[in-house]
Amino acid sequence: MERRRDPLTGQWRVFAGHRQDRTFLPPPDQCPLCPTRPGGLVTEIHKPSFDIAVFDNRFPSLVASPPPPSVAGTDLYAVAPAAGACEVVVYSDDHEATFAGLGRERTRLVIDTWAERYTALGARPEVAYVFIFENKGEEIGVTLSHPHGQIYGYPEIPPIPRLELEAAAAAGRCVLCDVVAAEVADDQRAVTGNDSFVAFVPFAPRFPYEVHIASRVHRPSLVDLDDGERDDLAGVLETVTRTYDLLWGFSLPYVMAVHQAPTDGGDWSAASHLHVEFTPIHRSATKLKYLAGSELGAGAFISDVAPEQAAAELRARRP
Amino acid sequence: MERRRDPLTGQWRVFAGHRQDRTFLPPPDQCPLCPTRPGGLVTEIHKPSFDIAVFDNRFPSLVASPPPPSVAGTDLYAVAPAAGACEVVVYSDDHEATFAGLGRERTRLVIDTWAERYTALGARPEVAYVFIFENKGEEIGVTLSHPHGQIYGYPEIPPIPRLELEAAAAAGRCVLCDVVAAEVADDQRAVTGNDSFVAFVPFAPRFPYEVHIASRVHRPSLVDLDDGERDDLAGVLETVTRTYDLLWGFSLPYVMAVHQAPTDGGDWSAASHLHVEFTPIHRSATKLKYLAGSELGAGAFISDVAPEQAAAELRARRP
Secondary structure (H helix, E strand, O other): OEEEEOOOOOOEEEEOHHHHHOOOOOOHHHOOOOEOOOOOOOOOEOOOOOOOEEEEOOOOOOEOOOOOOOOOOOOOOOEEOOEOEEEEEEOOOOOOOOHHHOOHHHHHHHHHHHHHHHHHHHOOOOOOEEEEEEEEOHHHOOOOOOOEEEEEEEOOOOHHHHHHHHHHHHHOOOHHHHHHHHHHHOHHHEEEEOOOEEEEOOOOOOOOOOEEEEEOOOOOOHHHOOHHHHHHHHHHHHHHHHHHHHHOOOOOOEEEEEEOOOOOOOOOOOOOOOEEEEEEOEOOOOOEOOOOHHHHHHOOOEEOOOHHHHHHHHHHOOO | OEEEEOOOOOOEEEEOHHHHHOOOOOOHHHOOOOEOOOOOOOOOEOOOOOOOEEEEOOOOOOEOOOOOOOOOOOOOOOEEOOEOEEEEEEOOOOOOOOHHHOOHHHHHHHHHHHHHHHHHHHOOOOOOEEEEEEEEOHHHOOOOOOOEEEEEEEOOOOHHHHHHHHHHHHHOOOHHHHHHHHHHHOHHHEEEEOOOEEEEOOOOOOOOOOEEEEEOOOOOOHHHOOHHHHHHHHHHHHHHHHHHHHHOOOOOOEEEEEEOOOOOOOOOOOOOOOEEEEEOOEOOOOOEOOOOHHHHHHOOOEEOOOHHHHHHHHHHOOO
């Protein structure tokens, strides 16, 4: 396993052959994320019950002490060890739960866990960016249905957060602060909100029913949130995920991605603005938005749904 | 319909609501890309038979004379008309054909058609980048199974080709010329080749079975190929697509993307090196490589297959 840099785009990619054999949609009684119950399967969590569990991914892409790369690098073909971290955050010991149904209190506990892991992983010298995310739904390719998220500690700032930080640098100001002000002033893309956070369909999303949650006041990362703000984030996360499930009457698959300040030692406090990006891949109740030629070959996203229309549909389904 | 610029990433995206109702996997006797046969459906092609047909996409994302945008732009939220072109290239009047089975002569005819459309669309003032591609297979989200490709004329250089051109600018030389030299010197990622082209699994691909085809000698675009080189490109395209179908014994879905020089009036002759990128989305005979949190949320690709291993598997299946 190793990281390799693509010379055509400059992007680093990870190659981890052992993951090809990772556990793939096991039956419920073989779920490695369930608690270890007396007489039952010994799972990843050696307890009969738990609130939230965090542990190293058993099939990691990035590890604290990586083996030497399998190939030698050159000036053209840069290679590096797959240094970093891959953690699993199990939201509940209930195999059938979903993030949307955790309830306000446990969602708050998830946020506290994220903040704690952001600090712990970010303090490691090999971790330049702590990326908290959730893959939900078989359409997204999840291999374990038990409700869980993941945390990757990348050894460099990955491409999408990097673009955001570069845009802030180019603007000489926090772009997301401007976006929040614009979405508050013109609420036609609003989905929900409270004292500390706003949730909206972005002005130019990649996916039709994409929703971004951003702090109203500039906060670089989760650890900058006070107690009330963490409660408010839990509230907005709950409303957005419940709205998604109510939109078409089924549990909507999505990727949830938390973007916050890098932990590479730089001062990102002005450029980074905490936000959570939800990208569901449906373009209607029965159709998926596939990434095809324009997206995969050219990087240009095309959407069939006006963002204002998507926001109106979501608002109409709020719990 | 309009183009909107995402302020967080700086990327332009297209919003075209009318495409939501586009023809979706019609039964074979309702195929709009079949010839119009006496007494049958009147299709997009008003002839009883044809070799290759090119016409404007009936559900375009970009058009020569776009309507005014549906929203007003601001400094933060830039908006532009959806100017450009969307064409369909039907490879054959045989509904059951595939690109891999067209034969050398008709593949050459496709290449000549691509070159002709590159010149014609590139000459339009609203087209800065001519992007030739094919989406193949229901797993890629194709809505019409009749063998066809597409050509988009974007009004700006889209993100992925732009990254490639920026990498060349940063290197002060053609990166792909270096890549071709490296792949010829060390053939462990080679798939096939001939006098004019090499096909290889890239050193750091996004998808496990990705294959790039590049001209051995620096050629900015299809129109720079001479007669023999066009024949050689047809030969390599045929071998690569047939190899894909032989890999696991079924017709392999993929995106095929042709990257060549922009047509925005700049001089890209040194920075642009013609190449064709194939991105199949399978990671094994039975599993897909889904884009999930790391790819969609962070832009960081993770692969389970060593590129050298994928190349060896492909070489072993060459026709």
